[in-house]
Amino acid sequence: MAGDMVDAAELTKCYRGKATPAVDGVSFEINEGETVGLLGPNGAGKTTLMKMICGVTPPTSGRIRVLGRDPVEDPVVTKHGIGAMHQSGPYDQMLSGLDNLKIATRFRGLSWRETEPWAMEVAAYLGLTDALQRLVFQLSGGQRQRLQLVRALLTIPRLLVLDEPSAGLDVAGRHQVERFVHWLRAEHGVTVLWTSHHIDEIERNCQRVLVISQGRVLRFAQPRELIREFGGSGLVVTTADQVAAKVVAEWADGAGYLATVDDTEVRIANAGDHDVLPALVRHCSDAGVAISSFGTVTDSLEQVFLRMTEKG
Numbered sequence: 001m002a003g004d005m006v007d008a009a010e011l012t013k014c015y016r017g018k019a020t021p022a023v024d025g026v027s028f029e030i031n032e033g034e035t036v037g038l039l040g041p042n043g044a045g046k047t048t049l050m051k052m053i054c055g056v057t058p059p060t061s062g063r064i065r066v067l068g069r070d071p072v073e074d075p076v077v078t079k080h081g082i083g084a085m086h087q088s089g090p091y092d093q094m095l096s097g098l099d100n101l102k103i104a105t106r107f108r109g110l111s112w113r114e115t116e117p118w119a120m121e122v123a124a125y126l127g128l129t130d131a132l133q134r135l136v137f138q139l140s141g142g143q144r145q146r147l148q149l150v151r152a153l154l155t156i157p158r159l160l161v162l163d164e165p166s167a168g169l170d171v172a173g174r175h176q177v178e179r180f181v182h183w184l185r186a187e188h189g190v191t192v193l194w195t196s197h198h199i200d201e202i203e204r205n206c207q208r209v210l211v212i213s214q215g216r217v218l219r220f221a222q223p224r225e226l227i228r229e230f231g232g233s234g235l236v237v238t239t240a241d242q243v244a245a246k247v248v249a250e251w252a253d254g255a256g257y258l259a260t261v262d263d264t265e266v267r268i269a270n271a272g273d274h275d276v277l278p279a280l281v282r283h284c285s286d287a288g289v290a291i292s293s294f295g296t297v298t299d300s301l302e303q304v305f306l307r308m309t310e311k312g
């Protein structure tokens, strides 16, 4: 059913002393089983929006429902329905990772005996079994980040909220987290709301993307729809040598295109339709320089995001 997981209507959050709202009249729906990416530049309101979904902070106005309930007023939702991994965790640095998990379990009103098998399975998957015995201050940034994910998953949530889950992780760690979330979704039907400044991560993993800027929704659509709507395709021209590359780049500049040169390769933005090519080939022939090959490249979600938020 549409919006059965999250239903936000005209959601607004104004912080005291701030002239403009952090979240400003945002409406959207998330369906059960979806993985939704939340993208926005720094300060766009992503964390504030996630906090309202998790019931951590109440909206100033508007309405938010998670699983049909008000997340601020209904602790059942926040304690059992939502697993949230926030950017920083209130750890006791002088206790082990394991003891921190036990405290979090108690805080959520759960029994460690019942929680332990699943929590240890998650920790093992994330390569944390040994690290859990060490004091938190002895863990690396990447291990602490993965410990946050275990803590968000003390139960199998209906909705998993991930606020920059890959911050501080190396490439292997990022892929491990991605594989794990994919498995959760496939095996347990967990709905995921995922924010990241690694836009390739969102493009790989999310079915729809909510793009916000200055607290407002710019667009909520599938990555490929965003690329179709806001993206362009560029021309990649490989030349015989750097002199030829310079000739191509100067011609592109003169024709009003943005050209970037990497050794003998020239990328000409928004010139993917082949109308450009005959004029370029003619120019190169007149100038006596050779083109070795050419092809087209389509914008990535990252390029589309930059374009959308620059307009923002």
Ligand SMILES: Nc1ncnc2c1ncn2[C@@H]1O[C@H](COP(=O)(O)OP(=O)(O)OP(=O)(O)O)[C@@H](O)[C@H]1O
Pocket: 015, 016, 018, 022, 040, 041, 042, 043, 044, 045, 046, 047, 048, 049
């Ligand atoms: N507790 C707070 N009190 C006052 N202002 C706040 C508070 N939390 C956030 N803000 C402000 O609200 C706006 C949105 O902040 P928020 O953290 O939600 O953005 P964000 O998109 O998550 O940013 P980032 O990508 O940098 O983490 C910013 O202008 C920020 O300064």
